Amino acid sequence: MKLYSQIIFPRLCEFLLNRPLVGRLRGELLVHARGEVLEIGFGTGLNLPHYPEQVRKITTVDPNPGMHRLAQKRIRKTGIEVDQRILSGERLPFDDLSFDCVVSTLTLCSIDDVHAALNEVHRVLRFGGRLLFLEHGASPEPGVQKWQRRLNWLEMRLGEGCRLDRNIGALVTALPFSSVEMDEFYLKGVPRTHGYIYQGVATK
Numbered sequence: 354m355k356l357y358s359q360i361i362f363p364r365l366c367e368f369l370l371n372r373p374l375v376g377r378l379r380g381e382l383l384v385h386a387r388g389e390v391l392e393i394g395f396g397t398g399l400n401l402p403h404y405p406e407q408v409r410k411i412t413t414v415d416p417n418p419g420m421h422r423l424a425q426k427r428i429r430k431t432g433i434e435v436d437q438r439i440l441s442g443e444r445l446p447f448d449d450l451s452f453d454c455v456v457s458t459l460t461l462c463s464i465d466d467v468h469a470a471l472n473e474v475h476r477v478l479r480f481g482g483r484l485l486f487l488e489h490g491a492s493p494e495p496g497v498q499k500w501q502r503r504l505n506w507l508e509m510r511l512g513e514g515c516r517l518d519r520n521i522g523a524l525v526t527a528l529p530f531s532s533v534e535m536d537e538f539y540l541k542g543v544p545r546t547h548g549y550i551y552q553g554v555a556t557k
């Protein structure tokens with residue numbers, strides 16, 4: 354449904370994800386961004402104000418044109434050049450080893466074929482390059498997991514394909530990265546079904 358996915362949902366993301374606590378986590382993660390950067394699931398561009406000075410250009414992918422439109426205001430305000438592509442992270446039109454850094458925030462939950470997207474991320478990263486991720490996903494607590502599975506159908510409808518029960522840590526560590534540093538915690542003030550966070554840096 355175009356009205357929901359391209360008009361309402363981008364505004365909902367803007368409202369729900371533009372929070373000081375999430376902003377602080379974005380900032381903590383993005384201090385590690387360097388060189389040529391690719392951001393997957395760019396959304397409304399909420400990461401833009403958190404990139405460090407040395408990042409002058411980023412390439413972004415997101416299949417939702419409504420997100421693309423809503424991001425324009427933020428893009429105009431930043432000094433960063435943004436090459437914004439309306440396409441999916443599952444098949445990236447970039448050469449192998451073409452980026453120093455890939456950023457994914459609150460996106461891996463929504464990508465249909467997340468294995469394909471993560472393989473693409475790994476493929477386009479240079480050796481020594483880093484995947485910076487800040488994602489929500491499966492809680493380690495069985496009681497919470499049970500509710501995550503129960504609520505998935507609703508979340509997928511309201512959140513345009515967002516799954517609550519993906520084990521992001523397991524997905525990232527399954528790839529042949531040379532190291533993965535990761536923190537896991539519940540986000541304060543968010544229901545545990547929706548606020549179990551995986552934040553980390555995976556180096557190729």
Ligand SMILES: C[S@@+](CC[C@H](N)C(=O)[O-])C[C@H]1O[C@@H](n2cnc3c(N)ncnc32)[C@H](O)[C@@H]1O
Pocket residue numbers: 366370393394395396397398399400414415416417420440441442443457458459460463464465
């Ligand atoms: C919850 S929003 C997060 C947006 C942004 N990353 C942020 O942190 O505010 C999830 C984003 O993933 C995007 N998305 C969904 N499927 C995708 C895919 N296959 N490839 C890339 N991005 C996708 C959605 O369009 C949406 O912009």
